[in-house]
Amino acid sequence: MAMNHPHPDDPAEDEDLELLACGRDLATVWEQAGAAGTAGADPHTAACTYCRQAVADLEHLRAALPPVTAPSTDIDTAAVVRRVMDAVRLELRPGRNLPLGEADEESWIYESVAARTLRNAAQQVPGVLAGSCRIAPPGSRTSPARGPVTVRLGITVAYGLDLQATTRAVRESLARAARDRLGLPVSDVHVTVTDLHQPPDESQEARP
Amino acid sequence: MNARWGPDEDEQTAEAGDRLLTVRAAEGDEEAFEMLVHRHSRAVLQLAERFMGSRAEAEDAVQDAFVSAWRSLPEYRGEAAFGTWLHRIVTNRCLTLLRARRPAADLDAVTEPVAPEHQSSPARAAESHAAVRDLAHAMGALSAEQRVCWVLREIEGQPYETIAQAVGIRPEAARARVFRARRMLTEAMAAWR
Numbered sequence: 400m401a402m403n404h405p406h407p408d409d410p411a412e413d414e415d416l417e418l419l420a421c422g423r424d425l426a427t428v429w430e431q432a433g434a435a436g437t438a439g440a441d442p443h444t445a446a447c448t449y450c451r452q453a454v455a456d457l458e459h460l461r462a463a464l465p466p467v468t469a470p471s472t473d474i475d476t477a478a479v480v481r482r483v484m485d486a487v488r489l490e491l492r493p494g495r496n497l498p499l500g501e502a503d504e505e506s507w508i509y510e511s512v513a514a515r516t517l518r519n520a521a522q523q524v525p526g527v528l529a530g531s532c533r534i535a536p537p538g539s540r541t542s543p544a545r546g547p548v549t550v551r552l553g554i555t556v557a558y559g560l561d562l563q564a565t566t567r568a569v570r571e572s573l574a575r576a577a578r579d580r581l582g583l584p585v586s587d588v589h590v591t592v593t594d595l596h597q598p599p600d601e602s603q604e605a606r607p
Numbered sequence: 608m609n610a611r612w613g614p615d616e617d618e619q620t621a622e623a624g625d626r627l628l629t630v631r632a633a634e635g636d637e638e639a640f641e642m643l644v645h646r647h648s649r650a651v652l653q654l655a656e657r658f659m660g661s662r663a664e665a666e667d668a669v670q671d672a673f674v675s676a677w678r679s680l681p682e683y684r685g686e687a688a689f690g691t692w693l694h695r696i697v698t699n700r701c702l703t704l705l706r707a708r709r710p711a712a713d714l715d716a717v718t719e720p721v722a723p724e725h726q727s728s729p730a731r732a733a734e735s736h737a738a739v740r741d742l743a744h745a746m747g748a749l750s751a752e753q754r755v756c757w758v759l760r761e762i763e764g765q766p767y768e769t770i771a772q773a774v775g776i777r778p779e780a781a782r783a784r785v786f787r788a789r790r791m792l793t794e795a796m797a798a799w800r
Contacts, residue, residue, distance in 0.1 A: 417790070426786040456793040463738035463796070464762055476648040479666055483644050483673040484637070492635035492681070511635035518631070530630045555627060596623050 419449040428453050497536055498545040500582050510534050513581055517550060520576030524568045526557030530593055537586070547586035550577070554590060557598035566590045621646070625689040633680040640680075644673055647690055651697045657758045658701035660743060668704055672697040698755060698773045705751035738796065745795035749788050756781050757788035 417425045423443070431441055432454040444450040494510030510533075518529035530553040538544030550573065556565050570588050577583045625646070631639035648669065655665035655672075676696050683692065746754060752774065759770045760781075767785075771778040 425790070426782075429786070429789055456797055457789060459738070460742065460789070460793050460796055461761070463742040474649055474652050474662075476645070476652065479648050479652060479669060480641065480644050482666075482670050483648075484641050486670070486674045487637055487640060487677045490678070491637060494635050514634065515636060515638070518636075528624075528627055530627045531634060532631075533634070553630065555623070594623065594626075597620055 419447075419453060421447045421449045423447070423450055425453055429457055432457055494534075495536070495543065497534055497548055497583065498543075502545050508581065508583065513577075513583055516576055516580055517552065517573050520572045520580075521552060521554055521569045523572050524565060526560045526598060527565060527569055528555045528596065530554065534583075547584040549587040549589070550585055551589045552591070553593040555594040555596045556592055558595050559598070562592060566592065622688055622690075626685065629680070629683065629685065629689045632677070633683060640677055643689060647693055648673075650690070651693060654694065654758075654763070655697055655701055657762055658698070658755055659704065660746060664704065668700045669697060672700040675700070695773045698759070699775075702751050702755050702774065705754060708751075741796055742792065745792050748791060748795070750784075752776070753784045753788040753791070756784035757792075760785045761789075 419425055419428065421443075428441075428444060428450050431444065441450075444454065492511065494514070496507040497510055497513055498504075499506035499508045513534055514532040517534070518532050521527055521529040521532075531551070532553070533551045535549045535551075536543040537546040537548070552569070552573065554566075554569060556562060569590055573588055573590075574585060577585045625643065628639040628643050632643060651669050651672065652665055655668045656662055659665045659668060672693065676693055679696075687695075749757065755774060756770055759765045759773065760767070765773075767778040767781045770785075771781040774781060776784075
């Protein structure tokens with residue numbers, strides 16, 4: 400067993416080979432007690448006073464542990480969530496600036512803000528959840544130009560839906576939101592179905 | 608907008624939901640990140656409290672871990688589920704805090720038992736009550752690595768390979784840490800029995 404042959408570059412592990420009076424290795428006895436939940440796995444251990452004492456010591460220790468299923472209802476997660484989000488909002492990652500409106504205007508919108516609106520628009524289509532949403536202005540990465548943007552959207556669709564009809568509906572909803580809600584001219588919309596998901600509120604028998 | 612990710616979803620749905628939220632959070636969607644924090648804070652707070660032995664320190668550790676998760680999300684490639692990834696970040700944060708807390712204290716040097724508030728009542732009525740307190744006291748003498756490995760093994764029930772990955776050591780080293788912790792704790796508790 401690995402315990403009995405410590406790795407040569409870790410001499411400290413030699414100290415841990417502790418033999419009981421019966422000759423059994425304590426670490427191994429404890430491991431077996433852990434695996435079996437009782438001392439009954441090894442006929443020797445069940446009969447041996449030293450092994451049984453060692454296992455009893457471990458059981459005494461375990462009895463003092465908090466139960467694994469202890470209800471943790473007294474944990475105030477709301478306060479932690481609030482503090483985390485306060486810190487997170489101090490270091491937002493807004494993404495790049497996208498040109499908003501006509502070519503002669505000097506209006507811009509953060510990619511993350513536009514993406515939120517476009518994801519919500521996609522999710523208006525029943526059975527659609529939106530994931531990645533990247534919005535690229537024309538021009539190169541280093542020198543973006545003003546003009547219609549390219550949208551790349553990842554969605555997951557509920558099982559059983561017509562994918563073609565669904566992605567078409569997503570495109571339309573997205574184009575409408577870009578035009579009416581953002582005033583963001585869009586040249587291309589690429590929709591990728593990245594996964595299918597189990598529709599919510601569905602009875603067992605309705606599943607494929 | 609996120610009403611469809613309710614608390615009653617099964618594990619598979621939860622993971623699929625996490626994947627989507629993680630992708631969005633990586634792109635800077637803080638609402639998606641807030642959902643992830645909501646979903647996972649209870650589990651990691653519980654874990655951190657077991658590592659740290661106090662609620663307040665656990666909350667600090669978890670808060671730091673979430674913020675560093677937010678920063679690292681753009682580099683997160685989704686090899687592990689978000690929950691597993693976060694679990695590792697919390698473990699590492701607690702390790703760092705535990706290392707800073709006590710430079711290899713030995714049992715005699717521990718003056719302050721780190722029992723949770725509700726366990727530190729002076730009543731000695733139940734023996735199990737005393738045992739819980741004794742254990743909290745004895746745990747104060749473990750090294751940061753021993754303590755973390757032991758909690759992951761004995762309370763969280765994780766395999767040594769997983770523990771080794773989370774702590775950044777070899778599985779044999781994790782096994783050795785757990786054994787040392789068990790030996791120290793059983794000795795301490797036998798002494799007070």
